[in-house]
Amino acid sequence: MRSFIAGLLLSAVSLTLAAPAGAQTVWEMPTEYPATAIPGEGVATFAAIVNEKAGGRLTIKPSFDAARGIKSAAMIGAVQKGEVAAGDAFAGALGAVDPLFGLSSLPFLATSIADARRLTDLARPAYDKKLASFGQKILYTTPWPASGIWSKDALTAPTALSGLSIRTYDATSTAVMNAAGAKAANLSFADAMPKVKDGSVTAVLSSGDGGAGRNLWDFLPNFAEVNYALPISIATVNLAAYEALPPDLRKVVDDAAAATEQRQWTAIVTRLDENYARMRANKVAILTDVPAGVSQALAAAGKSVVDEWRAKAGAEGAAVLDAYRKP
Incomplete structure (x- = not known):
């Protein structure tokens, strides 16, 4: 798994460097977590898929460990203002922006992967509506192992x-x-x-x-x-930046987001044993x-x-x- 993620990161960086100047849109996408944590792996996965499929016209530039100086609680504001085009944030920290985002980290509410998935699916329309008011949309969600x-x-x-x-x-x-x-x-x-x-x-x-x-x-x-x-992290994108893409690139982003979400919820199944x-x-x-x-x-x-x-x-x-x- 670690070598796979390392390969994704290398692919993302290589494609960023290879694209011709002036022929691409670049989206910065930070997270405060390490590349080896499951949200970091999600950012790397999403970036690598988009960078491969977009043919140099759209490049996702990931960063980790809060290298961009943006922590989770400030991510919605940073994406809304266009400081970065996209970002991954721990949903519990976003509760400082709106209490709704604290749902997944409520104590002893969702204590299994199946429960966490059901809670996330039920809350998704509410999250979508709330994020739209901040000028952004959800790309994908990432589950965390139990705290x-x-x-x-x-x-x-x-x-x-x-x-x-x-x-x-x-x-x-x-x-x-x-x-x-x-x-x-x-x-x-x-x-x-x-x-x-x-x-x-x-x-x-x-x-x-x-x-x-x-x-x-x-x-x-x-x-x-x-x-x-079992809380979640949420990856979002600035809605204006997303809507400015031509339809074929929006489809690339949508497909990459769906593939990343599937990958993240599949990876969590074996994550506890791997961590232990x-x-x-x-x-x-x-x-x-x-x-x-x-x-x-x-x-x-x-x-x-x-x-x-x-x-x-x-x-x-x-x-x-x-x-x-x-x-």
């Missing part, structure tokens, strides 16, 4: 959350962890890593995928499988039997936070949540 807790010390005691200094990834997870007794801070990975390295942050809420992408095992050698959520194998190879202790006290504290905190989200998200968000919860 767990990376920590310096193993969470083996029922009171382990008390006072834990933990990085969270959106307002909802921050509220949950604080309510469960931890000391939480909503930080992007780019902002969190210096604090992890200096020891002021001693735990991180993330998937095995996100942790592996940042080599968290160098600082936080324990992972608790709390199955907090890599984590164990790097001496991570994976705790699958989480103490009841920890699970109960998180579940209790999560319920009230979901209710608060429902009120903030309004009728549109509540309708999606109700449709998902129907038997």
Whole structure:
């Protein structure tokens, strides 16, 4: 898989350099995640497909690790203003723009791949409508493996959350962890890593995928499988830039987006096992039997936070949540 993605990246770069000057449209497409994380692989896949099929008339220029200086929470604004034509962002962070985008990272709502897919499909029309108001459209979605807790010390005691200094990834997870007794801070990975390295942050809420992408095992050698959520990232494109393309290039973009989405939701099926194998190879202790006290504290905190989200998200968000919860 890694060699495949490396090949896609090489293809994308090669085609960018090979296209004749003045004969192409170039779209920058950043993500704050590493090329080896599943959203990074999505950006690389989409770019390589478009660059191959567009014959040099349209080139996607991907970037990773927030190299463009744009983190997830700012991605909608950057695409709307045309600072970049397209971008990938963690949906939970986009909750700062509109609460609706926090849906997929609500605690203990979607805890399986099938549930995450159903929730995403139900929410897609609402996401489309909301993004259109920001002058953009969805290209594809990327699922993340289930979020767990990376920590310096193993969470083996029922009171382990008390006072834990933990990085969270959106307002909802921050509220949950604080309510469960931890000391939480909503930080992007780019902002969190210096604090992890200096020891002021001693735990991180993330998937095995996100942790592996940042080599968290160098600082936080324990992972608790709390199955907090299976959130998504969303890749979008500036609607004016998309509509300015001739019909045949719009079809290239649409086909590449569909192929990338299929690839991302297929890849997630084996991702957990791949991540766990890599984590164990790097001496991570994976705790699958989480103490009841920890699970109960998180579940209790999560319920009230979901209710608060429902009120903030309004009728549109509540309708999606109700449709998902129907038997």
